[in-house]
Amino acid sequence: MTGEAHVKIGFIPLVDAAALLIAAHKGFAKAEGLDVELIREASWANIRDKLAIGRFDAAHLLAPMAVASTLGLGHVRVPLVAPMNLAMNGNAIAVSTALYAELAAEGEVAHPAQTARALAKLVARRRAEGREPLTFGMTFPFSMHNYQLRYWMAEGGVDPDEDLRLIVLPPPYMVENLTRGQLDGFCVGAPWSSVAVDAGVGVILHFGCEIFACAPEKVLALRESFANDNPDLVAALIRALDRGAAFVDAPQNLGEVSQILSRPEYVGVDAEIIGRVLTGHLRVKARDERSDANYLIIGRDGAMRPDPQQTEWIYAQMLRWGQTRHSPEMADRAKSVLRPDLYDAAIDRAHVQREIGAFAGPSFDDRSYEAYLADFAIGQRL
Amino acid sequence: MKIVIVDESPIRSLILEEGLREAGFTQVERISEMHNLLKHIYASDPDVILIDLENPSRDTLEQMFQVSRAVRRPIAMFVDQSDTASIQASVDAGVSAYIVDGLKKERIKSILDLCVSRFHAFSKLRDELEQAKSDLEERKTIERAKGILMKAKQLSEEDAYKMMRGVAMRENKKIIEIARSVITAAEMFK
Numbered sequence: 001m002t003g004e005a006h007v008k009i010g011f012i013p014l015v016d017a018a019a020l021l022i023a024a025h026k027g028f029a030k031a032e033g034l035d036v037e038l039i040r041e042a043s044w045a046n047i048r049d050k051l052a053i054g055r056f057d058a059a060h061l062l063a064p065m066a067v068a069s070t071l072g073l074g075h076v077r078v079p080l081v082a083p084m085n086l087a088m089n090g091n092a093i094a095v096s097t098a099l100y101a102e103l104a105a106e107g108e109v110a111h112p113a114q115t116a117r118a119l120a121k122l123v124a125r126r127r128a129e130g131r132e133p134l135t136f137g138m139t140f141p142f143s144m145h146n147y148q149l150r151y152w153m154a155e156g157g158v159d160p161d162e163d164l165r166l167i168v169l170p171p172p173y174m175v176e177n178l179t180r181g182q183l184d185g186f187c188v189g190a191p192w193s194s195v196a197v198d199a200g201v202g203v204i205l206h207f208g209c210e211i212f213a214c215a216p217e218k219v220l221a222l223r224e225s226f227a228n229d230n231p232d233l234v235a236a237l238i239r240a241l242d243r244g245a246a247f248v249d250a251p252q253n254l255g256e257v258s259q260i261l262s263r264p265e266y267v268g269v270d271a272e273i274i275g276r277v278l279t280g281h282l283r284v285k286a287r288d289e290r291s292d293a294n295y296l297i298i299g300r301d302g303a304m305r306p307d308p309q310q311t312e313w314i315y316a317q318m319l320r321w322g323q324t325r326h327s328p329e330m331a332d333r334a335k336s337v338l339r340p341d342l343y344d345a346a347i348d349r350a351h352v353q354r355e356i357g358a359f360a361g362p363s364f365d366d367r368s369y370e371a372y373l374a375d376f377a378i379g380q381r382l
Numbered sequence: 383m384k385i386v387i388v389d390e391s392p393i394r395s396l397i398l399e400e401g402l403r404e405a406g407f408t409q410v411e412r413i414s415e416m417h418n419l420l421k422h423i424y425a426s427d428p429d430v431i432l433i434d435l436e437n438p439s440r441d442t443l444e445q446m447f448q449v450s451r452a453v454r455r456p457i458a459m460f461v462d463q464s465d466t467a468s469i470q471a472s473v474d475a476g477v478s479a480y481i482v483d484g485l486k487k488e489r490i491k492s493i494l495d496l497c498v499s500r501f502h503a504f505s506k507l508r509d510e511l512e513q514a515k516s517d518l519e520e521r522k523t524i525e526r527a528k529g530i531l532m533k534a535k536q537l538s539e540e541d542a543y544k545m546m547r548g549v550a551m552r553e554n555k556k557i558i559e560i561a562r563s564v565i566t567a568a569e570m571f572k
Binding site for chain 1: 416418420435437438439441442466468479
């Protein structure tokens with residue numbers, strides 16, 4: 001490329017934007033000839049709209065939202081491409097201390113299968129007692145948070161559309177609503193569940209990776225037309241973000257990365273909490289900690305290379321929860337969102353095959369959507 | 383036609399409401415409380431919802447597009463692709479509109495145009511207010527520095543000011559910067 005290319009990139013203040021934020025902050029983007037302007041946004045809807053009308057060239061986006069936009073679900077159809085994953089996993093399901101006590105009274109609450117069954121029993125008990133249905137929060141209809149919550153509770157026999165309320169709330173409001181008793185639980189990205197635990201109002205029940213071992217969480221999204229018109233810029237951006245991810249992943253940089261991300265213009269929460277999130281070492285209850293190296297994966301083990309099977313699986317979740325109707329064309333379109341070819345044009349590295357790895361339920365690999373969905377007791381079928 | 387304005391800034395939503403009323407839209411309701419937002423919206427059952435883009439609760443509204451038993455009437459975002467200019471103008475001004483499906487687009491466009499001009503008017507007002515505030519702060523700082531110099535060097539008010547102005551010109555700086563240095567230095571000598 002000649003000269004420096006100005007690139008406007010929108011992001012939501014979350015730890016899983018780390019590769020992007022660090023690439024810009026540490027000058028990795030500049031080294032690739034990119035003058036990156038980061039714009040912090042207040043909502044996913046803003047990100048989607050500004051990407052759609054060209055106010056952003058690229059964005060940190062919920063992986064299912066890139067699919068929804070390309071399929072035209074819930075909004076005008078704007079074909080997007082995702083040449084790179086920005087994060088796998090990173091969410092957690094947290095419940096109020098009151099709900100935790102009620103769940104624990106129903107039985108063991110260690111494995112997701114156990115908590116889901118306990119939730120089902122509790123839902124039935126509450127209904128028999130004439131109590132209000134439980135309310136769970138998540139961040140967007142087209143989000144892994146939504147699919148994680150639904151998948152988990154449905155395995156226990158809870159129908160998320162019939163047996164309780166699922167509402168969309170901005171992550172910063174989750175903790176407040178939990179405190180006020182207007183929310184019984186939620187699934188959000190880091191650091192918000194940690195904030196609830198630290199505030200003494202919530203208990204982390206499960207890390208997202210306990211529900212799905214490796215779920216595509218955020219992607220780098222661009223308009224398909226923009227990506228087609230600017231292949232060199234896209235490649236430069238991928239290389240810069242790859243360097244950003246490598247910097248984030250290097251253990252010796254943990255302190256520096258946490259400090260940078262904690263700045264008010266980036267994530268704006270305590271560096272110590274960010275450090276815990278990045279290492280997957282979280283306080284889950286007052287005096288209880290849990291560690292999982294897979295809690296949040298930024299660039300490790302080739303995680304950034306997008307795998308089209310990820311979007312086929314996301315599309316299957318959309319079908320299961322009635323967010324779209326099936327057609328072979330829609331399925332192909334969904335699959336075309338993730339673009340490993342763009343990634344490979346920028347980065348030459350051995351591929352790592354990965355599975356979604358749900359904690360229970362049918363496997364997805366190489367099966368028809370119809371066969372996959374027919375194996376669930378709860379949810380739509382084809 | 384019933385219009386709901388969702389905005390945490392009471393002044394901005396008031397400005398917008400006023401504009402809408404002047405344009406003949408008499409049924410306008412303002413919501414500044416984000417708790418139970420959907421409940422409030424369903425209760426007032428509007429034809430149009432206007433929301434500022436600084437509001438994180440915008441994602442909560444997106445839920446209305448999902449098929450849900452709670453929704454009585456289908457609501458969509460105003461995304462008439464034949465009119466990208468007015469969409470861009472509204473996003474740039476910082477406002478977005480959600481409408482009940484089937485509403486005439488000319489009417490929506492006039493509302494949206496009104497939002498854009500009122501949001502711009504509010505931004506201008508806010509900028510002017512910020513400017514006035516910072517002017518006032520600067521004047522206070524210069525007064526303080528002047529006082530310090532008058533006391534330390536037994537100068538008249540006018541000479542103290544001249545002294546700072548002279549240094550500012552020599553060092554090619556603004557007088558406010560010199561005043562700040564004077565205050566910092568004075569604090570260190572305390």
